[in-house]
Amino acid sequence: MEFKWSDGGKDDFPDLQIKVRDEIVTFGVPDEIVVDENGVVGGGIHLKPEEVNELVAKRDDVVFFDGRNAFEAKIGKFRDAIVPQTETTRDFIAELESGKYDHIKDKPIVTYCTGGIRCEVLSLIMKNRGFKEIYQIEGGIVRYGEKYRDRGLWEGSLYVFDARLNVEFSPSASVIGECDYCNSPTNHFYNCELSDCRKRFLLCDSCFEQHPIPRCPSHATSLAN
Numbered sequence: 545m546e547f548k549w550s551d552g553g554k555d556d557f558p559d560l561q562i563k564v565r566d567e568i569v570t571f572g573v574p575d576e577i578v579v580d581e582n583g584v585v586g587g588g589i590h591l592k593p594e595e596v597n598e599l600v601a602k603r604d605d606v607v608f609f610d611g612r613n614a615f616e617a618k619i620g621k622f623r624d625a626i627v628p629q630t631e632t633t634r635d636f637i638a639e640l641e642s643g644k645y646d647h648i649k650d651k652p653i654v655t656y657c658t659g660g661i662r663c664e665v666l667s668l669i670m671k672n673r674g675f676k677e678i679y680q681i682e683g684g685i686v687r688y689g690e691k692y693r694d695r696g697l698w699e700g701s702l703y704v705f706d707a708r709l710n711v712e713f714s715p716s717a718s719v720i721g722e723c724d725y726c727n728s729p730t731n732h733f734y735n736c737e738l739s740d741c742r743k744r745f746l747l748c749d750s751c752f753e754q755h756p757i758p759r760c761p762s763h764a765t766s767l768a769n
Contacts, residue, residue: 548659548686556707569662572634576672577665588655588667588678593691596654596681600697607648611636611657611666612703615744619710619721619731620685620700622656636666640673652677658702660684689713701731709733709744723748724761736760 566574578585591599600606608625610617617627626648628639639645653675655663663680671678681688685702692698693714700720701710710731719729723746730748736759743760752758 548683550686550704550711552706552708558707569633569665571636571665571669573637573669576669584664584668586668586671587664588671588680590682591654591679592682593688593696596679596688597692597696599652599654599679603652605651607651607653608697609648609653609655609670611655611663616658616703618746619719619733620698620702621720622654623697623699625656633662637669640670640675645675649675650677652679654679654681656681656688657684658704659686694718703733721746723751725751725764734758736763738763 608622610621610625610627612630613632614627614630617625621627626645628636628645630636630639653670655667655670655678657663657666660681660683663684667678667680685698688696689698689702690713694712694717698713700718701712703710710733712731719731721729721731723730726748728748728750730746732747732749732752733744734747734752736743736745737757738759741760741763743762745758745760747755747758
């Protein structure tokens with residue numbers, strides 16, 4: 545196991561849960577996944593962060609392919625990356641089989657995700673669907689950010705699934721997210737306070753001051769009440 549350290553306290557990481565799952569991340573194709581003592585069999589070529597930059601320097605047709613849920617890329621992604629329109633990991637299968645990415649099947653593709661785990665499977669299912677030259681970043685965005693901070697090919701903040709919701713790799717991190725109400729720059733996610741929604745959306749500090757009990761844009765009418 546590759547351990548990753550991150551600053552935070554008990555309020556950021558309140559729970560430890562251990563669960564048994566057919567898939568560590570649920571793409572919905574467990575029959576395609578074979579695991580041995582070295583991990584997932586048949587996935588992409590692992591690249592260290594410096595090897596990612598070397599590949600981009602040598603090849604002018606490298607494509608970065610985001611392996612996360614689409615909303616995560618709103619605050620941070622690799623430069624010029626393709627961001628599939630996915631709300632959950634299960635959506636990747638339909639996206640890959642839709643034909644909309646067939647034009648990159650012969651290009652070198654670098655898949656990426658937060659810690660590299662999701663890409664262990666994503667790279668495999670992409671290869672199974674005709675994508676020929678697939679790479680993945682060893683240790684994911686986290687390892688790349690630790691290596692290059694904000695001096696590399698990554699732009700913005702990293703979304704994380706704990707109480708912090710995002711982390712930056714340096715104080716000079718760019719802000720690429722936009723408030724879902726006024727389009728001002730922001731990287732602050734909030735959960736819609738309605739229990740039957742809980743959708744995560746971006747809200748700038750100014751709009752938060754006006755609406756300290758935030759609701760997503762779908763419930764904008766309710767915000768005014």
